[in-house]
Amino acid sequence: MRDVAVVGVNMIKFGRYPEKDVVELASEASIAALKDAGCSIKDIELVASGNLYQSNAMIGQRVMKEIGATGIPVINVANACATGSTAFREAYYSVASGAYDTAMAVGSEQMGKMGLLGAGGGGDRAYSTEGIMGTGLMPGVFGQAGVEHMRKYGTTQEQIAKIAVKNHEHGVLNPHAQYRKETPLEDVLNARVIAWPNTLYMCCPTGDGAAAAILMSAEKAKKYTTKPVWVAASILTSDPYQERNPTMFDINTVTRNAAKQAYETAGIGPEDLDMVELHDCFATAELLHYENLFLCGEGEAGKLIDDKETYNGGKIPVNVSGGLLSKGHPLGATGVANITEIVWHLREEAGDRQVKGAKTGLAHVIGLGSACTINVLKR
Amino acid sequence: MAQETATEKKTNPIVKFLRIPENYPDEAAYFWGMQCGACDAKFLGARLACGKCGETDKLSEVKYGGDGEIYVFSVVHQTVPGLEAPYVGAIIDLDDGVSIRANVYGLDPEKPDSSWFGKRVKMFTEVTAQDRDGNDVVAAKFKVQE
Numbered sequence: 457m458r459d460v461a462v463v464g465v466n467m468i469k470f471g472r473y474p475e476k477d478v479v480e481l482a483s484e485a486s487i488a489a490l491k492d493a494g495c496s497i498k499d500i501e502l503v504a505s506g507n508l509y510q511s512n513a514m515i516g517q518r519v520m521k522e523i524g525a526t527g528i529p530v531i532n533v534a535n536a537c538a539t540g541s542t543a544f545r546e547a548y549y550s551v552a553s554g555a556y557d558t559a560m561a562v563g564s565e566q567m568g569k570m571g572l573l574g575a576g577g578g579g580d581r582a583y584s585t586e587g588i589m590g591t592g593l594m595p596g597v598f599g600q601a602g603v604e605h606m607r608k609y610g611t612t613q614e615q616i617a618k619i620a621v622k623n624h625e626h627g628v629l630n631p632h633a634q635y636r637k638e639t640p641l642e643d644v645l646n647a648r649v650i651a652w653p654n655t656l657y658m659c660c661p662t663g664d665g666a667a668a669a670i671l672m673s674a675e676k677a678k679k680y681t682t683k684p685v686w687v688a689a690s691i692l693t694s695d696p697y698q699e700r701n702p703t704m705f706d707i708n709t710v711t712r713n714a715a716k717q718a719y720e721t722a723g724i725g726p727e728d729l730d731m732v733e734l735h736d737c738f739a740t741a742e743l744l745h746y747e748n749l750f751l752c753g754e755g756e757a758g759k760l761i762d763d764k765e766t767y768n769g770g771k772i773p774v775n776v777s778g779g780l781l782s783k784g785h786p787l788g789a790t791g792v793a794n795i796t797e798i799v800w801h802l803r804e805e806a807g808d809r810q811v812k813g814a815k816t817g818l819a820h821v822i823g824l825g826s827a828c829t830i831n832v833l834k835r
Numbered sequence: 836m837a838q839e840t841a842t843e844k845k846t847n848p849i850v851k852f853l854r855i856p857e858n859y860p861d862e863a864a865y866f867w868g869m870q871c872g873a874c875d876a877k878f879l880g881a882r883l884a885c886g887k888c889g890e891t892d893k894l895s896e897v898k899y900g901g902d903g904e905i906y907v908f909s910v911v912h913q914t915v916p917g918l919e920a921p922y923v924g925a926i927i928d929l930d931d932g933v934s935i936r937a938n939v940y941g942l943d944p945e946k947p948d949s950s951w952f953g954k955r956v957k958m959f960t961e962v963t964a965q966d967r968d969g970n971d972v973v974a975a976k977f978k979v980q981e
Contacts, residue, residue, distance in 0.1 A: 582964035582972045583849055584915075589974055590936030591911050591924030599909030600926060607907060607952045649921075652910035652947050697887040700906070700934040703879070704926045 457552040461677035461684035462833065464493025465796040467667035470634040470784030474568070478507065481666040482515060482564035483522040485789075489560065489668035490523075494680045497524035500670070501556040506533045506543030506563040507788040519562060534788075536823025537737065538692075539563065540667065541791025545829060547671050548690040557676045563793070564666035565786035595651035595659055595738065597705055597824065602653055602740025609755035611743065613653040617644040618761045619739040620658045620781055626768060627778025629809040632793075634663050634784030658739035658781070665786035667793035685799045688722035688816070689832040695825075707741065710828040711748035711820065718818070718830040719750075726750040729772060730814040731801055733794035735822045736779040746774070749820060749830075768811060776801070776809050794819040795831055802835040842968070849963065849974040852880035854898075864960045864973060866899040868933060877932045901958025901975075903929035905951055910944045921945070927956060927977055941979035955980040 466488035468481060482505065490496060497520075505516030511534035520530060535542040540563025547559035586592060591600075605611045621641050627633040639647075639657045647655040677684045695701060695710040719725055726749060734749065736742035746757040751772050752765075760766060766774035777783045777797040780790065798817035800806040811817075819831045848855050848864065856862040868878045871885035872893030884891045908925035921944040927935045939956055956977040963974040 580966045582966035583847075585849055585936070585974070587911065587914055587918040587920070587922050587924075588938065588963050589849060589976070590926070590938055591909060591914075591922075592936065593911065593914065595913065596909040596911045596924045599911075600907045600924070603907040603909060606949065610949075649910065649912045651912065651924075697876070699876075700926060700928075703934040703936050704907070 458554060459674040460548055460551045460671050460687045461674060461681070462669055462687065462795070462799050463672045463677050463681045463684060464489045464491070464495070464670035465668070465799045466492050467632055467789070467793045467796045468665060469632045470663050470665035470786055470789070470793070472568070473566070473664045478510060478564050478566040479515060479518045479522055481566065481664060482519045482562050485564070485666035485668040486519055486523055486560065486562050489670050493670035495670065498526060500558050500560045501528055502547065502550045502559040503528060503530045504533055504543040504546035504559065504561045505530060506539040506561070506791065507565060508534050508536065508539045509565060509567065509787070515564060516562070535827045536825050537735065537785070537787050538791055538821045538823035538827040538829045539788040540793070541795070541819065541821040541829035541831065542692060542827065544669060544792055544795055544831060545690045545692055547669070548687050551671050551673055557673045559671045560668060561671065561792055562666065562668040563789040563791055565788040566664045567662040567786055569662060591651070593651070594824070595654055598738035598740050599651040599654050600704060601707055601744060602738070605740070605744060605757070606653070609758065611758040614641070614645065615758040615761060616653055616739045616743050617641060617655070617658060619736065619742045620644045622761065622767055623736060623775050623779040623781040624657065626776050626809065627782025630778045630783060633778040633782050634661055635782050654738050654740055660737050660780035660785040663784040663786050665784060665789040665793065667789050667796050669792055669795055669799070683803045683835070685802045686834045687831060688724070688834045689718040689830065691718045691721065691830045693717070693828045705824055705826060707822055707824070707826060708744060708748050710826045711745060711822055714828040714830045715749045718832050722832040724816065724832070729816055729818050731776060731798065731811045731817045732772060732774045732820065733777060733779070733797050733817070734774060734820040736775055736781050737785060739781065742774065742779065745820060749818065768809060773811050776811055791821045791829060794821065795833065798833050802833060845970040847966065847970050847972055849972050853960070853973065853975050855973055859973070864975065865901065866929070866933070866935065866975065868897055868899065869894045870897045879933055899929050899931040899933055903927045903935070903956055905939060905954045905956060906934065908939065908947070908951060910947050925977070935975070937975065937977045939977045939979065
């Protein structure tokens with residue numbers, strides 16, 4: 457495998473765009489990333505497009521028709537919430553393998569306000585198990601995952617709520633975030649419960665968004681940028697056998713396996729990271745991923761947030777973008793957007809929320825079912 | 836109409852790993868699945884192969900008892916339209932070695948508590964809906980054992 461650089465990135469502000477369609481959103485992000493790279497669509501040899509809700513709608517090709525249909529290979533990717541990051545990995549391997557010198561990854565999603573509550577429709581409702589035989593909705597699933605940590609280590613709802621406080625505070629400084637509003641601890645704890653222990657502010661919103669990244673071989677990158685950001689590892693795992701899975705989804709092992717591979721491939725340890733953008737679809741998820749990414753020891757996640765070590769300025773800043781909780785989580789866009797965020801920091805272009813002197817960052821996404829991606833970026 | 840009245844109404848399980856005997860409810864419904872003869876892993880429902888070791892030939896059917904304990908839970912307040920909430924959605928570890936997603940009754944959903952961990956629960960079944968063809972649909976639920 458040869459070295460691959462991220463030469464251009466961009467994203468649109470996550471939010472709600474009922475007046476636009478998803479191809480417009482993806483095209484906007486693609487053009488912005490191409491401009492950031494200082495190249496045009498004519499310079500791109502392969503496109504990987506991530507979109508989940510419209511995975512059968514050839515979004516990648518439709519983007520090309522909008523921004524310049526050059527006839528190159530286009531791959532449409534769906535991998536639950538890891539859709540965008542899997543598209544990034546496809547682009548990465550296309551260049552790393554030597555098959556192509558340039559590639560673009562674009563992630564997009566238009567969710568409206570439905571979220572995943574409407575998922576799984578179409579069958580006879582009499583056979584829907586939701587609320588009859590437990591819960592399979594994401595808030596409940598991630599509620600249970602957090603409760604498992606409470607059971608093992610005595611973690612409290614208040615500790616988990618502090619994660620929502622942090623990410624909303626971070627989000628205030630991010631002009632690309634869907635929500636830019638602080639949520640003090642009492643507000644988080646007193647908000648209506650969605651699925652205990654997660655209250656409203658401990659759940660990410662639904663929304664629309666898009667993000668894109670331009671990847672190039674080292675030789676090609678030299679022609680376009682003086683500030684390349686290198687992909688030190690691009691890992692994808694699926695969940696191995698575990699006794700309770702799939703009755704209870706196992707979001708931990710799949711992330712731990714990816715993290716171990718990522719650190720080994722990048723030749724670093726968690727202590728070498730300057731920032732992490734991880735998959736905080738719910739506050740409970742971020743808590744678990746502190747340990748899953750080995751940012752702290754077993755059972756120490758509660759203490760890590762109590763000590764504010766994951767704030768910007770702390771030992772290991774996590775989700776300085778505001779994370780999914782504040783920045784938003786348009787499914788297919790998320791995995792490219794968190795890479796975009798890290799690239800901005802490594803290039804010292806992150807404005808008010810800049811992580812000082814950031815040289816190495818880790819982007820983590822988990823799609824339930826499960827797929828976990830970890831991309832390690834270095835300047 | 837004549838055709839519909841001629842069709843015998845059936846009693847169907849809400850999930851395939853719940854088996855409804857011919858003379859239900861006189862005979863109780865039960866969970867069933869497959870066990871791997873190579874690695875002993877247990878699963879819910881029918882399987883083509885062992886999801887743990889990949890064994891394809893040595894799988895045999897097993898019946899699981901309805902006693903177990905709460906491993907973890909969430910209390911779901913916001914849910915799909917038409918469902919009564921809040922409800923306690925738990926993961927139950929059955930004594931027979933498999934886990935089940937289930938609603939648990941006999942707990943105050945407004946007061947989730949660490950005392951719920953490990954609480955002994957017992958399975959019961961009831962008709963929860965009629966499907967489009969008018970068949971009864973039976974689901975398994977759990978109640979706290981006193």
